[in-house]
Amino acid sequence: MKHDAIIVGGGFAGLAAATYLSRARRSVQVVDTGRPRNRFAGASHGFLGQDGSDPQAILAAAREQLLAYPTAQIADAEARTARIHEDGFSVLLANGEEIVAHKLILAFGLRDELPEIPGLQERWGKTVLHCPYCHGIEFSDRELGVLYRTPMSVHQALLIAEWGPTTLYLNGADIDGDSQAALSARGVSVEAARVDGLIGSDKALSAIQLADGGVRTIAALYISPQSCLASPLAEQLGVEIDESPVGPVIRTDTDKMTSISGLYAAGDIARAPHSVSWAVADGVTAGTSAHRALVFG
Ligand SMILES: Cc1cc2nc3c(=O)[nH]c(=O)nc-3n(C[C@H](O)[C@H](O)[C@H](O)COP(=O)(O)OP(=O)(O)OC[C@H]3O[C@@H](n4cnc5c(N)ncnc54)[C@H](O)[C@@H]3O)c2cc1C
Numbered sequence: 001m002k003h004d005a006i007i008v009g010g011g012f013a014g015l016a017a018a019t020y021l022s023r024a025r026r027s028v029q030v031v032d033t034g035r036p037r038n039r040f041a042g043a044s045h046g047f048l049g050q051d052g053s054d055p056q057a058i059l060a061a062a063r064e065q066l067l068a069y070p071t072a073q074i075a076d077a078e079a080r081t082a083r084i085h086e087d088g089f090s091v092l093l094a095n096g097e098e099i100v101a102h103k104l105i106l107a108f109g110l111r112d113e114l115p116e117i118p119g120l121q122e123r124w125g126k127t128v129l130h131c132p133y134c135h136g137i138e139f140s141d142r143e144l145g146v147l148y149r150t151p152m153s154v155h156q157a158l159l160i161a162e163w164g165p166t167t168l169y170l171n172g173a174d175i176d177g178d179s180q181a182a183l184s185a186r187g188v189s190v191e192a193a194r195v196d197g198l199i200g201s202d203k204a205l206s207a208i209q210l211a212d213g214g215v216r217t218i219a220a221l222y223i224s225p226q227s228c229l230a231s232p233l234a235e236q237l238g239v240e241i242d243e244s245p246v247g248p249v250i251r252t253d254t255d256k257m258t259s260i261s262g263l264y265a266a267g268d269i270a271r272a273p274h275s276v277s278w279a280v281a282d283g284v285t286a287g288t289s290a291h292r293a294l295v296f297g
Contacts (some may be wrong), residue, residue, distance in 0.1 A: 003029045003101035004071075005290050006091050008079040008233060011036040012276045013267025014107035015062040016283025017290070022069035024291045029099055030066070030074040031091065035230075037109050037268060038276070039133075040125030045134050047276045055276070075099075079108070082233050084260065099153050103290040104232055107283060110247055110274070112225035115147065119198030120221075127205035128198070128221050132174040134275065135165045135220070142219035145169055145208055147195065149224050152245050154179045157188050169208065171195045182267065191216065229269055237263060244272040255289035256282055264290055 005021050007014045010032025021028045036059060040042055043053040065070045078094040082104065089104035111132075114121050120128050129135045144164045146157040148171055157168040167189040175183075175190075183190055196212035198221065208218045227247030234241060240251040240259040249272050250265040252258055258265050265284040267279035
């Protein structure tokens with residue numbers, strides 16, 4: 001069976017695209033491995049009407065509502081490879097099944113690579129964070145830290161100071177005089193020593209252990225994650241990809257179509273910055289654009 005559209009990734013962008021295509025009575029095959037980027041967070045913030053909800057619960061409800069449409073299907077499977085044909089696309093799944101469609105929407109999200117600091121990885125999404133709009137007000141006026149990873153970390157520290165007293169942990173890196181001056185003017189402290197580990201009960205954070213023996217009180221640590229595309233499909237297909245300070249961005253036009261006709265990209269892989277709301281909006285754009293292309297060619 002040839003579907004109208006295949007959507008690789010059933011996270012926020014993919015399910016939004018699938019919902020709009022299904023409401024246009026088009027056959028949609030979503031392929032999803034069920035590992036949304038924010039699965040480490042117990043609560044998702046800022047998405048209208050769902051502020052503080054469990055992100056997995058939002059997605060479970062979206063899946064259930066999508067499957068109420070007779071033309072929608074979800075395969076819990078990994079898309080391994082994809083190919084372009086004269087009149088559409090084929091996607092090979094890890095189970096060996098090959099599916100074909102007129103349009104293909106990539107919505108497989110990003111994967112975050114975290115620094116190797118003891119106590120950090122297990123606190124990701126709880127007390128080790130990257131976005132203060134998503135997770136910031138919960139730590140208001142408590143001691144906050146920013147771990148230096150790139151020059152963007154200076155900007156991040158200047159922003160985080162909006163939520164509470166902030167220290168930039170250089171972890172052995174150097175920053176220039178202008179950055180020092182900007183941080184000082186904003187009241188951000190700077191700690192030069194290397195970071196040895198994070199301390200706290202379970203996922204809570206109470207202190208940061210420094211290599212020089214110092215221990216600093218801290219309630220949350222912000223980092224700039226180094227993100228990469230969660231799947232190699234975009235590179236395989238040969239779409240144009242740009243680099244941004246927060247990771248790779250698949251180049252799309254205002255319809256979320258990539259550099260290849262009929263191939264769309266939505267969500268974190270096709271924009272910066274990132275959020276659930278933006279991913280949903282992109283999914284709606286990609287879904288409705290793909291539908292109009294099916295109708296009008
Ligand atoms: C720790 C953390 C906390 C966050 N908190 C918030 C918050 O509070 N509020 C907010 O608005 N945003 C938050 N975000 C950002 C938010 O998670 C992303 O913006 C959002 O998940 C992007 O949606 P997406 O659909 O593009 O990708 P995702 O939600 O990551 O979904 C991608 C889907 O594609 C699947 N997939 C990947 N490869 C394949 C493949 N080859 N085959 C099939 N399926 C595949 C994945 O398993 C996943 O289900 C947070 C991010 C992180 C890292």
